[in-house]
Amino acid sequence: MARLDGSYLKWLNQIARVKLLILDDFGLQPLSHDIKMALLQILEDRYAFGSTIITAQMPVGNWHPT
Structure with a gap:
């Protein structure tokens, strides 16, 4: 949604701070x-x-495919 309304970069910058x-x-x-x-x-x-x-909450055994 953020990409569509043009606020994607602003959103990324807020999270980075x-x-x-x-x-x-x-x-x-x-x-x-x-x-x-x-x-x-x-x-x-x-x-x-x-x-x-x-x-x-995943079991460790499910972290990577075997």
Whole structure:
């Protein structure tokens, strides 16, 4: 939605400025390519600036395909 209304870059910049970003219940559903790219951009923008905590309720055995 943010890309359609032109606020996508503003949204990314706001997220990049917070001191702590918490991504809760991460990975419960598959991520689309667009969401993966947005997440990569957010994490790159936050590198060496703020902390990021990612939580999930997935069993460790489900983290990677075997």
